Amino acid sequence: MIKLKRYLKKILFLNLISIIFFTPYTNSETVQNKEIYNTIDKSYLNPKKKNDYILDSGDGIFIKFLYANELSNFYSINAEGEILLPKINFAYVRGLTLSELKHLLEQKYSAILINPELNIRLVKYKPVRVFVRGEVRSPGAYKLIYRSNDLIPQYLEKNDESLSSITNQSSSIDLKESGKNFSTLDIKNFDDSSIKISNAIYKAGGLTSYSDIANIEIIRDIPLGKGAGKKKAKIDLTSYIYNYDPTFDIRIFDGDIIYIPSLDKPNPNLIRNSVLTRISPKFINVNITGRVENPGVRKIPIEGTLSDIIDISGPMRPLSGKVVILRYQKDGSFTRKKIDFYSKAKRGSSRNPYLKNEDIITVTDGLIGRSAKILKEITDPFIGIYATKEIFDYWFEQYS
Numbered sequence: 001m002i003k004l005k006r007y008l009k010k011i012l013f014l015n016l017i018s019i020i021f022f023t024p025y026t027n028s029e030t031v032q033n034k035e036i037y038n039t040i041d042k043s044y045l046n047p048k049k050k051n052d053y054i055l056d057s058g059d060g061i062f063i064k065f066l067y068a069n070e071l072s073n074f075y076s077i078n079a080e081g082e083i084l085l086p087k088i089n090f091a092y093v094r095g096l097t098l099s100e101l102k103h104l105l106e107q108k109y110s111a112i113l114i115n116p117e118l119n120i121r122l123v124k125y126k127p128v129r130v131f132v133r134g135e136v137r138s139p140g141a142y143k144l145i146y147r148s149n150d151l152i153p154q155y156l157e158k159n160d161e162s163l164s165s166i167t168n169q170s171s172s173i174d175l176k177e178s179g180k181n182f183s184t185l186d187i188k189n190f191d192d193s194s195i196k197i198s199n200a201i202y203k204a205g206g207l208t209s210y211s212d213i214a215n216i217e218i219i220r221d222i223p224l225g226k227g228a229g230k231k232k233a234k235i236d237l238t239s240y241i242y243n244y245d246p247t248f249d250i251r252i253f254d255g256d257i258i259y260i261p262s263l264d265k266p267n268p269n270l271i272r273n274s275v276l277t278r279i280s281p282k283f284i285n286v287n288i289t290g291r292v293e294n295p296g297v298r299k300i301p302i303e304g305t306l307s308d309i310i311d312i313s314g315p316m317r318p319l320s321g322k323v324v325i326l327r328y329q330k331d332g333s334f335t336r337k338k339i340d341f342y343s344k345a346k347r348g349s350s351r352n353p354y355l356k357n358e359d360i361i362t363v364t365d366g367l368i369g370r371s372a373k374i375l376k377e378i379t380d381p382f383i384g385i386y387a388t389k390e391i392f393d394y395w396f397e398q399y400s
Contacts, residue, residue, distance in 0.1 A: 052223050053122065055093050055101065056254060057081055060124025063105070067115040074123065087112050098122060100225045130200050130252055134260035135212065137205030137280075137356060139330050144195045144203060144252070196249045197235065198279045200258055205357055206280025206302060209266035213237040218250075219257040241273045271303055286355050290363035291317040305352050307343045309361060316363055325353070326360040 055061070057079050065071040075083040081094025088108055093101055102120050109116035125146040133139045197216070201207060216235040222228055239245040252258075274280035283299045286309050293314025300308045306323065310316060323339040345351035355361075 052097060052220075052226075053253060054221060054223055054255070055096050055098070055122075056126055057094065058124075058126030059122065061098070061101075062121045062123050064119045064121070065109075065113070066117045066119065068113055076124070077126075095224045097223045097225065100223065126254060128195050128252055128254045128256075130254075130256045130258060132200055132204035132258045132260075134258075135208055135210050135262040136201060136260055137208060138358075139204060142200065142203045144199055146195060194251045196246075197237070197252055197258065198240070198249050198277065200252050200256075201260070201279050202281060205284075207260070207270060207274045209268065209270050210263045211267075211270060212261040212263050213241060213270070215261050217259040217261075218252075219259070220253060221255050237279075241270070241277050241279065244277065275302065284355065284357035286357070286359045286361060288313050288361040288363070290361075291321075291365060292363050293317065300355065304355055305347045306339060306341055306355060306361070307345075307347075307352050309355060310341070310343065321364040324362040324364060325355075326362070327356060328358070 055077060057077050060074060060076045061083070062074050063072060063085075071086050073086075075085065077083055077093060080092075082090045082092050085091050085105075091105070091108070096104070098120050102118065105120075106116045106118060109118070128144045128146070129141065130144065131141045197218070207213065214236045216237060218233045218235060219230055220233070222231050235248050235250060237248055239247065240249045271280060275282055281302055284302055284304065285297055285299055286304075287297045288309050289295045292310070295313065298309055298312050300312065306325075323341040325335075325337045325339060327335050327337070329335055339353065340351055342351040348354050
């Protein structure tokens with residue numbers, strides 16, 4: 001009995017210690033968590049502000065009729081910019097945003113349905129056509145494809161709005177040019193499936209050491225409901241390239257024009273960092289022909305020089321002459337330049353220049369090599385005639 005009483009006293013003592021020392025800590029932690037949660041307003045769950053995405057051929061939308069579910073379906077915009085809708089036939093939607101289309105369709109269906117309220121979700125993106133110009137390696141027009149389009153078959157099977165990955169997070173950038181104020185450009189910077197400015201620059205061959213990444217300009221179409229026309233934004237990618245901050249690696253829309261100005265002096269660190277952030281490719285492809293051991297298309301580093309491609313293709317053959325570089329320039333012109341190649345010349349110099357993607361390199365014959373070829377062409381017919389005469393004389397002696 002005495003042992004039981006001692007055992008009970010120990011249990012009561014331990015319970016008392018736990019209440020004194022542990023309960024306040026637990027309560028303070030709970031209060032702290034509640035304070036953190038209370039700082040997040042429930043409005044955070046509300047849909048984000050509608051963007052300026054302009055519908056065009058190739059886009060796919062899911063229209064959900066709230067009070068006529070049998071009409072809800074996936075609708076694709078055809079080459080003429082139209083969609084085929086139940087009860088109203090074809091509707092021209094090219095140039096509209098989602099909010100503008102929703103407003104117009106609700107007006108159109110008001111004559112047919114008692115409650116024409118509907119929701120529209122963009123579930124398939126058209127290829128993005130952008131024009132990149134300025135200080136990039138290969139300026140021009142490019143087409144980029146959304147990876148999120150792979151999710152569309154799954155979306156259609158479920159027939160619901162489960163594609164949460166398409167939910168956008170918006171940010172805005174003020175637009176200014178020469179003292180003129182432009183309206184705010186809403187930029188959607190959502191998941192990795194979207195097409196960013198870094199993707200467009202990469203497609204255009206990447207940056208050069210003269211690219212002014214702090215003053216990149218983007219020109220974008222204004223929706224019809226906002227007066228149409230164009231608007232411009234200035235983007236600074238410095239923090240993205242050097243600090244890996246994706247804030248200003250903004251989403252690109254169809255029809256955007258990207259202009260990258262030039263620096264007065266080259267930035268020696270720009271290429272290395274742009275490769276690390278995948279805004280510039282690691283390698284380029286160059287085709288080499290002529291008097292080398294292994295001609296063909298070769299892959300060299302983005303800042304590769306003529307000596308690099310010669311090293312990869314094997315040594316130049318004896319009796320070789322000058323090297324010729326065939327290249328398309330940024331303005332679209334085609335040039336043919338002879339190089340007095342010297343393998344130990346400084347990288348980037350006139351005798352060992354940097355190469356560009358899709359350059360064609362030809363190692364020509366030297367003066368002695370050309371002379372030997374000419375001599376061979378002249379003497380080959382006579383050698384053939386002499387050999388024929390020898391065969392005829394031998395045959396005549398044997399059988400005469």
